[in-house]
Amino acid sequence: MLKSYNNLIFLIISFLFLLKLSNADDDFPFQFLNDQSNQVIFFTQSGFQGERFVYDTNMGYVELPNEFHNNVGSYISGTTVCFIKWDPFEQHQIYSHRVNGNYSSENNFGSRIDGVYNGLCKDKIW
Known part of the structure; x- marks a missing residue:
């Protein structure tokens, strides 16, 4: 009886953990200017x-403004995007709701x- 009770408790706790994990994006702590699902803020x-x-994301590909070119200290991403370096060619995949302060x-x-x-990094962009 005690073993089945412990198994039931384990199942309930596991279910609650998975439920919380599946709703993790709901607790994203940063607010965006408009729709948080389609913006990245660079600092x-x-x-x-x-x-x-x-x-x-409606902007398509964007060459970063001069003050951000080779100078991004932190970012907050509300969507999946690809950061790019042209010479030498290099890409970094950034997924939705990622934050990097350094x-x-x-x-x-x-x-x-x-x-x-916007979107996933690709070997060939154009």
Whole structure:
């Protein structure tokens, strides 16, 4: 009897954990200017500080403005996008609801980024 009770408790806890995990995007802590499902906010400094540029997926491919070119310190992503460096060609896949407060120093790609486009990274873009 005790073993079946423990199994039932385990199942309930597992179910609640999976339910919470499946609703994780509902608790995304950052608010966007418009629809949080289609924007990425870039910052020139780590810790979401400095100048701010908002990319919207309706913009298609965007070459980052001069102050962000090779100078993204942090970002907040509400959608799946691809960060790109043209020379040498390099891409970084960023998925929906990802946040990085120190992007330039963690993998150094923030100091090399040229542009961004909506969706998954591809071997051939055009």
